[in-house]
Amino acid sequence: MYERRKTPSRPPPPFGAKAETRLPGHIKVGDYVFLNNAYRRVEDMRSDGTSRRTLIFADHLPLRVSASTITYRPPALL
Template sequence: MYKRRSKEQPSEPPPPVGTAKATRLPMDVRIGDFVLLNGSYQRVRDMRAAGTSAYRILLFAGHAPLVMRTPRTVYRPITWH
């Protein structure tokens, strides 16, 4: 027997523990932020400028780089001072 496909979009996994959700411009992303890619959160390990500050190339461990051109939802670790 087959399972009927739902028209609902798959839900996002819960965000990484100890992070806060925010929409960031490419120039505001930091190393250590988390980005949702292909159903899992990937931590930004490094980044490169792509010509201007309007573009960033985000580098991850075990995932292809992402060229960030527009604002995107990221999860930033909460720091306590």
């Protein structure tokens, strides 16, 4: 009768990366963030005060983060 819509599945995270919700101050260069259906690697960061960060990516516009964000940290950074 009704067909359920399937949500598009998210691609797997980069090999071995662990998902975790992090505050802006705990995000590191080298972490990955899922944006526009792709995992983007944080290439650089800028501080916007005590509780905000601007994440800079090689292939995406910068992202200002002011709340907890799900990031994926590769094993090399753990």
